[in-house]
Amino acid sequence: MSAIPLSIETRQLCRRFGDFEAVRGLNLQVPQGSFFGFLGPNGAGKSTTIKMLTGLLQPSSGEVYLLGHNIWQAPIEVKRQIGVVPEKLHLFERLTGGEYLEFVGAMYGLSEDLIQARSEELLELMELSQRNDRLIADYSHGMRKKLALAAALIHNPRLLFLDEPFEGVDAVSGRILRELLQDLIARQVTIFLTSHILDIVEKLCDHLAIIHQGQLITAGPLQEMLDRLTGETPAGTASLEEAFIQIVGGQKNTRQLSWMQ
């Protein structure tokens, strides 16, 4: 075992829905301060795993340790130290962005002044501060994502779970988000991220895990994984996309629709 303490550790984590096994025997180890990319095709079980890690869904079996605590035994202490951007953003549509951050801040027990200062700063950074009176119901998709991320950061968490944070976010905001996340990593925050945009993952993450049909296929430092693949590919250069498609067994031959010849 490495000397670096683990931020996330799961042991034989399983989740069944009826007789369907969405996640099977997952053993994950996420070192502290790492930027961890969690990849897999649609329906692989990524969001289900994140929900179990953050205490929003009860595992069928297995254990989850976050920052050294078992989340199912000490949910409140753990939840105070983590931030989550879930797949389905649970925003309150009839609040304004500022009001929403105020509410979330209060949930984490921050003082009013602190909430005020931080939410102004966050809204400014996410470029949501113009037209303060706009309700979340009238936000665009990307604006919602940004607001959810702002809410996940307001209590200064040590561990951040992001389920597809870049989906629907424009290029400018995407750049801001990336810089923000890198900044957080520099301050020893651990980030656990799922995304389908492999370019971003390749640029940002230092550790990777790939899950397919509920099972962990491979996990480890990004560079190691790429090196291993470079050895295997004839051209000698492997992109993450190539590697990913190879690992999850995607078909290369492009199919066509029968009535569109």
Place this chain on the structure above:
Amino acid sequence: MDAIKRQQFRALFQLKWRLLMRFWSQRDELYRWSMLISVGFSALLAIALGVMGGMLLATLPLSPALSPGLGNSMELELLQYLWTVLFLGLGSIWMISPLLFIIKNENLSLDISRLTCYPIAYSTLHAFHTLLAVFEPWSLFFYPLMIGLTVGTVWSSGLIALGPTLILLGLWIALHIAWSRLLQDLVTLLFSSRYLREGLTLAVILGVILLTFIPALISERGNFESLQGLKAPTLELLLYQWPVWLKLQPILSALVHGSPAGWFVQGLSGLQQQDLRLWLTGCLQLLLWTVLAQLIGVALLRRLFLEPPAAVNLPRRQHTARLTRYRLQWPHLLRTLVLKELRTFFRSILGKLSFFLTPLLIMILRLVGLGSSPIATSHSLLLGMTVYIFMTSLFLYINFFGPDQDGFKLYLLAGLPERSLLLAKNLALTLFASGQFAIVLVLYVLLYRTLDLATLWFGICSFLSLLLGVLSMGNLLSLRFPAGMDLNQTQYRQSNGTPILLGLQVMTLLALLTSSPLWLARWHQEPLWLLSAGLTGLMALAWWLLLPFCEQLLRSQRWAILDAVSRKD
């Protein structure tokens, strides 16, 4: 309570308040007025009835000292039984009535399952959840009665009783709010887990069918003729020798000593007799059961949040095959739309719940013994059950575009004819309700009486009249007050309360209208079958005449509907 908890509580209430205010300020004039009128009407009715009933009750003395004329203990016992049964009935209605509003009138509520990602204890969430129930409309209806009781009690025992009365009433209210929440969560949980639901429903049905034979047995054995053989100087002594009474008395006295209503009555009688110990016992018992409900509730809430309903209920293959084989020869578009509606209903939790709620409630009512009295005629009994069908699934009729949510876009994109859309919605609801009606008929025969041809005819006619009336009203309300609705969201989700209240009020009128052939027939000596058939014809005509108008409305409102139903929250 530590500081963070207090802060969380404050933020929760503030959130609630903001959402409520926004909801109100975003409605149009028509909505606000109809809301004011329907709420005002209900409130006035509740206050008048409540205060009257409460004062009447409170002046029935429970203490021998206050009624020197009646001073014997037997009399007192009888009064206690009477009160207990009354409060038991009231309490049951209080606890069961939220189930009627199972979609709940959610402009007042918020989806608290969203709060689980924050570091907030389940007990805090549950406390908040329960406190909100204090303001739920069904509870509001019972407060005037409590005010009446207070006034009555203070009137008969002096101002000194005010404090203790309020404490007792507070506990009584708390108990019912806690248990009604618990019941709601329980039902939701049962209907979201398939295995649990199926197993339990089966057990309940079997149990209820067995149990419902008990009242029949009692009434078989102890008919009134047995009274004639007895000799006793007074009515009470006579009563106490009546064989049925001998069987009933242990049950009643168990109720007085073992049910919340009984403790409440004990507390009240302690007040009237100035017996502190009796009052205290009553209070403590009520408190105990409230705390118990809270404890169970927290555990239940936790389960509800962490065990999402299985989203994918895989349809059985043979089932679909069978459906396609007996395919009816409707126009293809209509058939597709109707099938889609029915699938939506039967694959969603709320759809299934509202389908089976009527049979379930009928069985429960039979169990309690309601409707078994010989006073109710077969006709009115059947009519009552039919009204129930529409009461429990009213929310499907008055907001039928709600469950489509974003899917409504498809109708606009595909350029569906308005008439097909309306017809399909109406047809699907007709099939849905017909299924319920068939079950009701079966239950009627199984649990109540034999069904003769005349009653069956009347039943079918009144079902159709009600259906047509509800469909007409539903068309208007759905078009005018659309709101997004998720039939799979088991918890605390936005929907609209005002149309429901409005719908319930119109529903009452419709029920009166449908029963009109009954009294017309008695009054004018016209044949009942003709009258009820005539009414059905009239309702059909009304529905048909209204249809073009609804089409028009749909055409002019479609963008507003799209906006309303596809908006989340």
